[in-house]
Amino acid sequence: MTKFFTRMGDGSGVYMSSDDIRWDIEEGTKDAADRGKIPELTKEEMDHLYEIITMPGIVVGVDRGNEIVTTSDSGGCKITYHANIPIDRGTAVLIHEKVLGADSLDIGHIDYSYKAVKSVLHDEAAVMELTQLNSVMPVLYGSMPNLGIYTKPDGPVENWSELLPMGKIDEARAAQEEAVELAVKDMVYVAGGMYEAGADGMNIDTCGASGDADVLAALKAIEIIKEKYPDLGIEMGMAGEFILGMHGQLEYDGVRLAGLYPHKQVKLAEKAGANIFGCVVNTNSNMSLAWNLARTVTFVKACTEAAEIPVHVNVGMGVCAIPMSEMPSVDAVSRVDKALVEIGKADGL
């Protein structure tokens, strides 16, 4: 029996039979449909996905005319801080623009949290000002709401991760609500500084990393930023496929945040005023690329169908079927991209 070389969710290589790949595709889409209460992929879509996964060649690509655009999260940090190449972030923007073919890039502080940026905004703004003089493509400023760092001992608020195990539910909820207001203030402050510095947009990224209060802070901040600076583009990127209910009772626009999946998250992002939504689906490193990709594409398709704004699917390590590996293989990455665009109808990555 012919076996195809493919990948597991941790990036390791594996040979799988045609039947096993088809079985995983069916199980992956069923899992997403069951969790998100959304339609499974159609027979034609699953056949197309099977073709993509079993295509010969290391690199596969979308059909001509289906190309999409890209934004980034901590894009300016990748070849500077992360790869340890001693250049400044403005130079990194130009390398991405002129060498790597990026359509945009976000500059971010290495801490990548709005709370940390607040105290060095004047320096971050100067980097944005100078970068904008030299760059042609859009340059955004990005950071996370990162509500966790507002807790003691680093921040002023009681630590809900300590309060919850002690059964102090009301106190934990009150602490999160207090942190929301502080985070909103910081995000709006930084956005104002970046608007004045000439930024094309803000990337409010990894929303929900601290749960539903983290998402609420992002939505409330976006609403205020758009009211103050209507021309400033906003990308809202998520941390995970569903919103964790660390608080459990928080609502935005009458909708409870805890437990929402991407197709419902995007509607709240639109309501707040975001211009681009970055959806996330978690990669399961114990399952195959076929299972993860079928599951991801099912969620992404539901999200893009519900969305009236462009959806940029997050495709970093360990999300949206990209293997959880420091260096995901090109064979897996290119297959993920093709499926996300052709079946998931992604507007960007």
Next chain:
Amino acid sequence: MEVAHEVACGMGGIRTAGDLVLRMQLSKGMKINEAKKYVADKLGVQPIDLSDCAVMREIREDLDLGRPMPPDKVAKGMEAKIRIAKALDIKINSVERFMRMSGLK
């Protein structure tokens, strides 16, 4: 990994019209096909041409919209963005700031 994404499905930034399409998504919330159509109409080409670096190189040269390896005497950086704002009929925040800070507006 960015290279893999670009090769598999990316428009290619200023090699083509990727930056222009992204501008329309970011500033107007346009989905990909709507953004491509807007840019194509403004540049007088078909949407499929926007991802073709042979076509877009000539257009970017003619309109002086910025290129990856610009020779001398062509628009670079802010100069190119001022032209992009006119070509797409949009406001670009950094262009507005440049005009304001340099006393041109």
